[in-house]
Amino acid sequence: MLPRRLLDGYASFRNGRFQAENERYRRLAETGQNPGVLIIACCDSRAAPELIFDASPGEIFVVRNVANLVPPYAPDDDYHGTSAALEFAVMALKVKDIIVMGHGRCGGIKAALASDTAEPLSPGNFIGKWISLLEKPKAECLCHADDTEEERINRLEHMSIVNSLANLRTFPCIRILERKGEICLHGAWFDIALGELHVYDEFAKVWNRLDTPDIAA
Ligand SMILES: [Zn+2]
Structure with missing residues (x-):
């Protein structure tokens, strides 16, 4: 039952x-289905893309994994659930926009920051292996020695999205389509407590809160 x-x-x-x-x-x-948008989001039960974007069935193709990570392009013998979904969304569905959407208070990001000292949750240590994808942004993040723990988590939540955007561009099909102007990549971060969405400006390298008419009023 x-x-x-x-x-x-x-x-x-x-x-x-x-x-x-x-x-x-x-x-x-x-x-x-003919969704125009692919969203890579976290498994976290508080950050469901369909709810945040008030989406109807068939509108967005969603991949969720721990900490909304995109691995680099790596055709090898491993199983690549996220890369398989990317391949399908880009080559078969021909989505026009890909959004990597992180969120506040992310347990996966917190685990990445604690991975040097924390025990694996199980002998398989699947989370440990998965979040090792964050080694590079984590190392950069730890350079900010004055951060409080909360600031550090917040910083890595944002930096990991930027890292995933770079990893998206290691997929030849995405790189080519972006160059042709047929696909757009975006970074977004959702503040659970406030219900606010922040979007990444890749040229200015800043995060901006997305205002809605209701919030502005
Ligand atoms: Zn999360």
């Missing part, structure tokens, strides 16, 4: 949103 919360939620979906968007679901089933 599924947990009660899920059963209740499913009933609410069937009677509410599914009823309201019945036609859209049927059309999507018949014609297939």
Whole structure:
């Protein structure tokens, strides 16, 4: 038996949103999905892209992994779940925008900063291996010796997104499409407590809070 919360939620979906968007679901089933956007987000239950962007079914293709990391292009014998999703989104779905979206108070980022002293959660140490992708930005981050712990986590949350944007460009297909102007890469960071989205300006190398008409009013 599924947990009660899920059963209740499913009933609410069937009677509410599914009823309201019945036609859209049927059309999507018949014609297939055609999302224009790929979002790479964290597994964190507080930072669901579909909720943050108020998305309807079929609108955004979402990959979620621990700490929203993009690994570098590495065709080898390892399993590459995120790279497989990237390959599909770019080559088959032909998305026009890729957004790497981090968030505040990220446990994966916190774990990366503690990885030198913390014990693995299990003998497999899958998280340890995964967040070793952050070694370079972590080393840069630790140069800021005056940071409080909170500032350091916050800094790495942002730097890891920039690092993932660089890793996206190690994929030949993405690099080529970006050069042709057929795909755009973006960095974003979600503040859970405030519900605010900050976006990265790659030219100025600064993060700007995205204002909405409601917030400005
Ligand atoms: Zn996270």
